[in-house]
Amino acid sequence: MSTTAEPGNGLRIIGWCAWCQNAADNVRIIQVDEQGSGAGGVRSACRPCIDKHGLTLFAEQPPAATPDPPMRPGYCSWHNQSADHVERIQLSEAGSGGKVHYACVHCIRVWKLTPADEDQ
Structure with a gap:
């Protein structure tokens, strides 16, 4: 007890x-x-x-209000597969080969990727 x-x-x-x-x-x-x-x-x-x-x-204390981030399903360039949530990644022009890349939350954390500003 x-x-x-x-x-x-x-x-x-x-x-x-x-x-x-x-x-x-x-x-x-x-x-x-x-x-x-x-x-x-x-x-x-x-x-x-x-x-x-x-x-x-x-x-x-009342629970802190944490809005859920909007889900954006897409293709993770690092996993080479579809994911439930991806973000556009900030890469240099030379590093991206002129392409737009997206990564899942897992790859952003593991590879320490930088999500791009949505305003760009």
């Missing part, structure tokens, strides 16, 4: 308060920094800092 560490049930949550820069009892998560690749981070605060700065607990 597991017990969640919530203030008030006899358990102490000891951690680092990012606001007063000190170790504190019963810190609560205020901000979660997520990154696409690599480690993210968490900022916690103690009760006095939560009250002093008017902070909102992460669990009580």
